[in-house]
Amino acid sequence: MALCYYFHIVPAFVVSLVVHLLLFVLVLADKLPLSPAYYGSRPYYVGCWCTVGGWSAFWLTLFLWAEVAATFGRSGPIIFVDKVCIDQVNIDRKVQGILAIPAWLACSGTLVAIFSDELLVRLWTCFELCTFVALGRTDKIRVEPALGPSASFLVSMCVLLLGMWSQLLAMGDSSEKELQSALGREFTMTVDILGRLAMSLLIFE
Helix, strand or coil: CHHHHHHHHHHHHHHHHHHHHHHHHHHHCCCCCCEEEEECCEEEEECCHHHHHHHHHHHHHHHHHHHHHHHCCCCCCCCCCHHHHCCCCCHHHHHHHHHCHHHHHHCCCCEEEEECCCCCCCHHHHHHHHHHHHCCCHHHEEEEECCHHHHHHHHHHHHHHHHHHHHHHHEECCCCEHHHHHHCHHHHHHHHHHHHHHHHHHHHC
């Protein structure tokens, strides 16, 4: 997931922005249904089209960009992933693969290291870093946090769900809220508080 974040973040942002703008235009043109809601005493029409559409477009593009590009004959940069490209079962082939790492690094423009508890524990990871430093390319080393993309996904999902929840709570006329009437005011307030607490824990943990 961290590699998807590193290589696909730009196309994911662009596709998400395009989807946002497209849905925004469709909402302005009254081509998508909206629900009436009251904030205070003022009536509004709300919908989750832009929020859900943009969020979905971003994460789907982030995970599937390489496959989509391949179907159109496009290819990205050549990537050597040590855990995938080096045989993990056959010991002899594993040794040959590790010994060939310097040749790969000599042809590589950038070394992307996924920062985790295992980064400096595995022997070949230290070997790769030391080799790249010995080649004089310390400015081409990129360190990406392993948990960063997962945390971003969970926080963005919490923000999305809280936004949809607040819009659902606002639906209905000024005197009677549909969702609050169906579930009860205490229940809706409890869910709202727990949702915000969960998002705070994800952000500050």
